[in-house]
Amino acid sequence: MTIQVENLSRSFGTLEAVKGIDFEVGRGETFGFLGPNGAGKSTTIKMLCTLLTPSGGRAIVNGYDVVCESGFVRQSIGIVFQEPTLDEYLSAEQNLRYHCMIYHTPRNTRDARIREVLQLVGLDERRKDLVKTFSGGMKRRLEVARGLLHQPQTLFLDEPTVGLDPQTRRSVWEYVLRLREATGLTIFMTTHYMEEAEYCDRIGVIDNGRIVALDTPAALKRMVGQDVVRLTTPDVERAVAEASRWLGYPVYCEGDVLCVEGENGQVLAAKLISHLTLADIEVRDVSIQAPSLDDVFLHLTGKAIREESVGAKERLGARLRSHGRLRR
Amino acid sequence: MLNTQPSIAPVGAMPKARPSRPPLIDVEGIAMIWLRDMTRLWRQRSRLVGGIVRALVWLFALGFGLRRSIVPIAGLSYEQFVFPGIIAMTIIFTALQSAISIIWDREFGFLKEVMVAPTSRSTLILGKCLGGATSSTLQAAIMLVFAPIASVRLTTLNVLEVFVAMFVTALALTSLGIVIAARMTDFEGFGTLQNFITLPLYLFSGAVFPIRGAPVWLQVVLYINPLTYGVNAIRGALLGYGAAEIPLDLALLGVFTVIMLSVAILITRREV
Numbered sequence: 001m002t003i004q005v006e007n008l009s010r011s012f013g014t015l016e017a018v019k020g021i022d023f024e025v026g027r028g029e030t031f032g033f034l035g036p037n038g039a040g041k042s043t044t045i046k047m048l049c050t051l052l053t054p055s056g057g058r059a060i061v062n063g064y065d066v067v068c069e070s071g072f073v074r075q076s077i078g079i080v081f082q083e084p085t086l087d088e089y090l091s092a093e094q095n096l097r098y099h100c101m102i103y104h105t106p107r108n109t110r111d112a113r114i115r116e117v118l119q120l121v122g123l124d125e126r127r128k129d130l131v132k133t134f135s136g137g138m139k140r141r142l143e144v145a146r147g148l149l150h151q152p153q154t155l156f157l158d159e160p161t162v163g164l165d166p167q168t169r170r171s172v173w174e175y176v177l178r179l180r181e182a183t184g185l186t187i188f189m190t191t192h193y194m195e196e197a198e199y200c201d202r203i204g205v206i207d208n209g210r211i212v213a214l215d216t217p218a219a220l221k222r223m224v225g226q227d228v229v230r231l232t233t234p235d236v237e238r239a240v241a242e243a244s245r246w247l248g249y250p251v252y253c254e255g256d257v258l259c260v261e262g263e264n265g266q267v268l269a270a271k272l273i274s275h276l277t278l279a280d281i282e283v284r285d286v287s288i289q290a291p292s293l294d295d296v297f298l299h300l301t302g303k304a305i306r307e308e309s310v311g312a313k314e315r316l317g318a319r320l321r322s323h324g325r326l327r328r
Numbered sequence: 329m330l331n332t333q334p335s336i337a338p339v340g341a342m343p344k345a346r347p348s349r350p351p352l353i354d355v356e357g358i359a360m361i362w363l364r365d366m367t368r369l370w371r372q373r374s375r376l377v378g379g380i381v382r383a384l385v386w387l388f389a390l391g392f393g394l395r396r397s398i399v400p401i402a403g404l405s406y407e408q409f410v411f412p413g414i415i416a417m418t419i420i421f422t423a424l425q426s427a428i429s430i431i432w433d434r435e436f437g438f439l440k441e442v443m444v445a446p447t448s449r450s451t452l453i454l455g456k457c458l459g460g461a462t463s464s465t466l467q468a469a470i471m472l473v474f475a476p477i478a479s480v481r482l483t484t485l486n487v488l489e490v491f492v493a494m495f496v497t498a499l500a501l502t503s504l505g506i507v508i509a510a511r512m513t514d515f516e517g518f519g520t521l522q523n524f525i526t527l528p529l530y531l532f533s534g535a536v537f538p539i540r541g542a543p544v545w546l547q548v549v550l551y552i553n554p555l556t557y558g559v560n561a562i563r564g565a566l567l568g569y570g571a572a573e574i575p576l577d578l579a580l581l582g583v584f585t586v587i588m589l590s591v592a593i594l595i596t597r598r599e600v
Contacts, residue, residue, distance in 0.1 A: 049444055050444070051443070051444060071446050072446075074444060074445065074446035075446040079444055081440060083436055083440075084436075085436075085437060085438055085439075085440040085441045086438065087364065087368070087437070087438040089367070089368050089371040089372060090364065090367060090368075090371075094367065095438075098360045098363070098364055099441065099445075101356050101357065101359065101360035101363075102354075102356070102357045102360050102441075102442060102445040102447055102451075103445060103446065104356060104357075104446075130371070146441075
């Protein structure tokens, strides 16, 4: 196990930001915390990164306790923060070199290592340029590279692509996925983007300081229902009869559209089309509707994640400030 | 774009060596923070102009504006007398500014990186103190170019002396700034800081008027102010006025610096 968390909690004054959570993350796994801002994601990641002391419970990261072995935890993890922490007046290479100095990586391998991580995120050609000339996506990639510089076993990504446009977000992820492939790194991330959560092997849905569900993205989606395949056909009555006889369970129609529920929409659609075509039933159009993580979140928490995001952040922020305990 | 083939060893293949505990005084970490301050000073050198202009305005307004109205002080014309004070002003403005920059740097900037690094909190404080003091000294040193305007004679010896005096003064003020920064949680107080700390410290330091001759209550204020000793030492080094007290001035500033740095380290240790 790379991360083991037992009954971990954290309060700010009377506000319980994290209310006793348990989970484990295996080696090489990509684990995501999904939830609106203010749900306790950032508080949890800060505790795991030793930036915040837990109020209760225990957390082991890479075999070290986050409270009494924080120095070892820090050396064994890489972190990419929600907000940029690069020095814009330094070149990409200088930012990385200074990181090597404060992490005390072996001096004789520094140059090679810096080139290696820069190549990994496709920034080797820009290594001499000042960071302030970089685009948002490039900065993010440089931060990911920096997080990997001291060969951590676990990489923490706190809302890694927040504030980036969808295209840039995808490109950042392309690099992250590629390095996961190359290194077998364990990745722990938080996000409130559903499409980002899809990259995870497992997802913990967190709301109000509690984990309300924890499973693979596919299993979570099964909680809210199956895929629905819709086929438009001129001969809908025969199609319904044919399909339900073939599948062995009832299907239904909406107007001239045949609707079939099943586990894997794509495969089901392909099989249905070939089966109906063989039975001489024409299929004019096909659509597959899969339950999204949005549906899962709505189902679990009773609210849509996006509408909630801004309000919740401000609410938690305001409550923390009024307690006068916002991290100093 | 994705065609490079990196050769990162798989994590599982690496022997799980126990990383070493960070040293108490992390020389390399301190060097890193200092180096970064130096690099930034060089990259943002156009910003130095503002500080030079501010100092020159004070020099001309006070030195030359008041020259005729003020009798010579211990045989020094007023522009000669005030010139070391202007250097001290450059130090206090730049030293406090670089210390205060810690506040946003650790919330939204590069220092956040340092906060999660496997090093002790003293690294940040000692590195920032040395970096801030060095850059402050260098900025003040630029003012020495204008010494002839104020009829202040420079020799190799007094330039060396004044560098020592400036650096020790800068250390004391940067460490004071770091303690303030460690207590401040937002930077709305930045303007307040300028009005309630920087300016009073500068004006009540003997920089613009001699301590002797001031009312007793004011003398008390002056002797509490650490910058007073810095102004004394710089003036002693440049003009020989009060030169005998230089060792005492520097010793007091040194003690003040050590106290401030200890306080800063203690405060930040209790955090989180």
